[in-house]
Amino acid sequence: MGATYRVQQFSELAGVTVRALHHYDRLALLKPRRTDAGYRVYSTSDLDRLERIVALKFLGLPLKQIKAVLDRDTRTLPAVLRSQRRALEEKRRRLDIAIQAIRDAERTVQASGTPDAFVIRRIIEVIEMQENTEYFKQFYSDEAWAELEKRRAEMTPEMRRLAEDGTRRWMELFHDVQAAMAANENPASEKARELGRRWQSLVHEFTQGHQGVSDGLRKVWANKEQWPTQMQKQAAPFMDPQIWEYIGKVFGASSQKG
Amino acid sequence: MGATYRVQQFSELAGVTVRALHHYDRLALLKPRRTDAGYRVYSTSDLDRLERIVALKFLGLPLKQIKAVLDRDTRTLPAVLRSQRRALEEKRRRLDIAIQAIRDAERTVQASGTPDAFVIRRIIEVIEMQENTEYFKQFYSDEAWAELEKRRAEMTPEMRRLAEDGTRRWMELFHDVQAAMAANENPASEKARELGRRWQSLVHEFTQGHQGVSDGLRKVWANKEQWPTQMQKQAAPFMDPQIWEYIGKVFGASSQKG
DNA sequence: GCTTGACCTTGACGTAACGTAAGACCTCAC
């Protein structure tokens, strides 16, 4: 017969708290024998089971599921592990984004006493950027994506300001296109073609003439109706289908005329 | 004046649940105005604040702390960020270990219907191994550590069995040394020197003659008294100071004699 | 036999961030 222990000894032996053992007992996850007086008596086989519990807990499984896995030895474990691994990988992805966001914020603060509001704004931007990034990746070829990564990595604060300015100019352009539509401006007119040129110029600012990037960008916007709602909301000013239709006509007219 | 919203609209706008907004309200984290009838009325400035809340929540900050940061604009944010980043990095480390453990377990299962108990045992081993690994790293030079990493990566199942066998042989050796001590065997005797040779042979099996690895191993064991308790318990069979003292004498005698 | 101190027992409330009803009230279009 192996040795026996009372709660405290056993808890120290296994590196868990007495309260946890009580808890597991109540959940029928680990029920030791009892003395006549009702004292819990743990054996080495209990230690064995507890070690499994602790290990599965480390993997992030809830106690209920641990009990299920340990009790009914059904062929469920592999499935449980697979789904848990997926969950953990997803968790890690979000953790990485959070860590990156903080690191970036810390860099932008540095020694200067940047106001909190600004720092938090920066955090928000980084989080959104990384999440968008994840999503948009699917539309680009590996090569084009690598190119974009490279540019992001090499981006200076100066360039970042320019990029933000780019957003503003896109909004202005959309505003002007809308005005032209409202004025019933002919898509083939010189005025409309000027809008088309502004459009292409802004696109070129992003693609920098890179073919793969250009293809990816086209795919991104061709699928704009399928974006996650949250993302569509962020890009709301650029989602108006009438504008896209109009600009399509402009390009159609331009390509016909020359 | 900006637009105003009622809870549901606002919740959709911001991508949180109505219940969460209620919750934040009760915590005084985000208190909108009210209509005479008591309906909550959110404004764009509320949206601004909510976005910050969501962002800080994404970083894993508890709501209380978020409130503290947002309300009293004390110079606390950088400190909060630093500590939070550390916490997240630690979390990430443990996540990685868990993921690795599952992946390893999945590999050992593969198609064969390995019993659950065995799989879990394997998970425990991987977790312990990785945690030990983390700890022992400090004792090795970067170069020596890289060498060990390389070996681990190249380790086949066959070699893994051998390594486990190594543990068994160490235990046997310790057992034999203890017996020699009990028999009052002279550390300078041939019998004792034979034990010393077995010792060195087992050491060499691990170091494979690599100087850096050898140095690191020495440091690891020189500090065995400082290991975390849990680790000491695991290595309990190898912690008896008398044996170390005796084997020290054996090597002392050997080096004197030649 | 009695006390004392160390250890054990079972409640039972607290935690974090909401989810989920339940029951009552408000608004507005028809």
Added chain:
DNA sequence: GTGAGGTCTTACGTTACGTCAAGGTCAAGC
């Protein structure tokens, strides 16, 4: 004014225990 749909507060459920609190058990010393 009435029904549908939105909103209010209250309150319990969730997870894995932490933290008392009130009260048994047991071996030792007097």
